[in-house]
Amino acid sequence: MNKTKPLILITNDDGVSAPGINTLIAVMSEIAEVVVVAPDKxxxxxxHAITTNETLYLNKISLENDPVLIYSCSGTPADCVKIAVNEVMKRKPDLCVSGINHGSNSAINVIYSGTMSGAIEAGIEGIPAIGFSLLDFDWNANFEEIKPFVRKITLEALEKKLPHDVVLNVNFPKLKQKEIKGIKICRQARAYWKEKFHKRKTPQGRDYYWLSGDFVNEDHGEDTDEWALNNGYISIVPVQFDLTAYHATQQLNSWNWNE
Amino acid sequence: MNKTKPLILITNDDGVSAPGINTLIAVMSEIAEVVVVAPDKxxxxxxHAITTNETLYLNKISLENDPVLIYSCSGTPADCVKIAVNEVMKRKPDLCVSGINHGSNSAINVIYSGTMSGAIEAGIEGIPAIGFSLLDFDWNANFEEIKPFVRKITLEALEKKLPHDVVLNVNFPKLKQKEIKGIKICRQARAYWKEKFHKRKTPQGRDYYWLSGDFVNEDHGEDTDEWALNNGYISIVPVQFDLTAYHATQQLNSWNWNE
Incomplete structure (x- = not known):
């Protein structure tokens, strides 16, 4: 083991056997010592779910002489990071990377994202962190095209040091490597999901629902992640976990709270 | 039905049968037409979990002539808000209130909170929203003491209109009504959980873990929610769901992304 190598923790939300995480393992192994703790499903x-009312299981998947230590965990991505840092890793990692997610985590999707919750959990614990997602839901999505960019972004983050309490949300357009125009630092587009509930009946006649929806982006700003992705760029949104809406405090302080 | 009454959606994360939500139902029924859609467990x-890989069930709990329409749902708090707005309510509610949570959602707890995810989901859908939490994990916590404050905050929010894309995170100290010093608009304290994993063995000899931890607040600012709560005040943190760390974009734009 080369002592100068950085130590990188890898997690995801698609599960330890997803192709996306294997791409991350391949890229990170070239530049760092790697430990993987990812959900078993x-x-x-x-x-940002955590598991406090159920037990957690941790299973070592890698064999004794494998170059990468790989565990699966029965919990959520946030659980995986917590148990990795506390029960698996000998020291605090230099970086945590999560993904590569099969599907977008741009715009408001960051809120629902297990991939990003893994990265954000690391950020809360003081570990620099990056979540990676590819705009392709296909299980057999082509992750080869984006490998050089994953490597570039990771090396840049390791060298330049991420700002304190900031996690990167990186999304890749579904394009060939040569079609990708470059990387843009963006803000989260203001968008939402217009839900559709599909109402069906069980064979016994009981109503049930499937949640689905259409993504609605009404924010056409050219500084947004949606704009970047739609125009051939990789989007990077710096994400914070101090949710305070500082711009709203002045207005709220003018209300009659204590009369 | 009085047409001038506002329409309020109530949800929570402790489940439809929790004492905390009954307090909300009692207070809200005095000032509004009320619909409850809350988790069945x-x-x-x-x-901010949502359910897309499993079916959702919706059960009407209230009887035909009950003054309040109450449903339980098999999903998460975010699911409850989505299904309430799309499948239960005749029009968009004027306000969504979530809670009252049995336990704190101050500081970093807002990230893990099901109560706040219900409120934030409503905010994303353009519905003014407030999450309420009491710093008492006891199932039999005394919610009577804080009723007048819940009413006051709700009426103020209905009258003054919440800022756009801002949700209130309200936490109550575990105090008698007359001991509470007032309401403070705060920022989220910078704190984290120092995890403890309790490692045990199943009767069959397999290792498993329980996640628990100690709350560590290293932020002693007198403008924080933790300070307010520790000093006898009700804390209100305005919360946003645009997670962009705008302060970090300048620094990140100085990196060599596209070389």
Whole structure:
């Protein structure tokens, strides 16, 4: 083991056997010592859930002489980061990377994203962190095209040091490598999901619902992640976990709270 | 039905049968037409999870002539708000209130909170929203003491209109009504949980873990929610769901992304 190598923790929300995480393992292994702790099943849409009312299991998947230590965990991405840092890793990692998610985590999707919750959990624990997502929901999505960019972004973050309490939300357009125009630092587009509930009946006649929806982006700003992705760029949104709406405090302080 | 009454949606994360939500129903019924859609089981720590890989069930609990329409839903608090707005309510509610949570959602807890995810989901959908939490985990916590404050905050929000894309995170100290010093607009304290994993063995000898931890607040600012709560005040943090760390964009734009 080269002592000068950085130590990188890898997690995701699609589960330890997803192709996206294997791409991350391949890229990170070239530049760092790597430990993987990822969910044992898909955890998409889990937001920043943690498991306190159920037990957690941790299973070592890698063999004794494998170059990368790989564990699966029965919990959420946030659980995976917590248990990795406290029970698996010998020292605090230099970086945590999460993904590569099969599907977008741009705009408001960051709120629902298990991938980003893994990265944000690391950020809360004082570990620099990046979440990576590719705009392709296909299980067999082509992650080869974006490998050089994943490497570039990771090396830049390791060298320049991320700002304190800031996590990167990186989304890749579904394009060939040579079609990608470059990387843009963006803000989160103001968008939402217009839900559609599909009402069906069980064979026994009981109503049930499937949640789905259409993504609605009414924010056409050219500084948004949606604009970047729609115009051939990789979007990077710096994300914070201090949710305070500082711009609103003055107005709220003018209300009659204590009369 | 009085047509001038506002329409309020109530949800929570402790489940439809929790004492905390009954307090909200009692207070809101005095000032509004009320619809309740809440999880059919506790959903604490669920963060902003949504259910897209499983079916959702919606059960009407209230009887035909009950003054309040009450449903339980098999999903998360965010699911409850989505299904309430799309499948239950005849029009968009004037306000969504979530809670009253049995336990704190101050500081970084807002990220893990199912209660706040219900309120934030409403905010994303353009509905003014407030999450209420009492710093008492006891199922039999005394919610009577804080009723007048819940009413006051709700009426103020209905009258003055909340700032756009801002949701209120309200936390109450565990005090008698007359001991509470007042209401303070605060920022989220910079704090974290120092995890403790309790490692045990199943009867069959397999290791498993319980996640618990100690809350560590290193932020002693007198403008924080933690300071307010520790000094006898009700804390209100305005919360946003645009997670962009705008202060970090300048620094990130100085990096060599496209070389």
């Amino acid at each position: 898909p955890q998409s849409g889990m937001g | 506790p959903q604490s720590g669920m963060g």
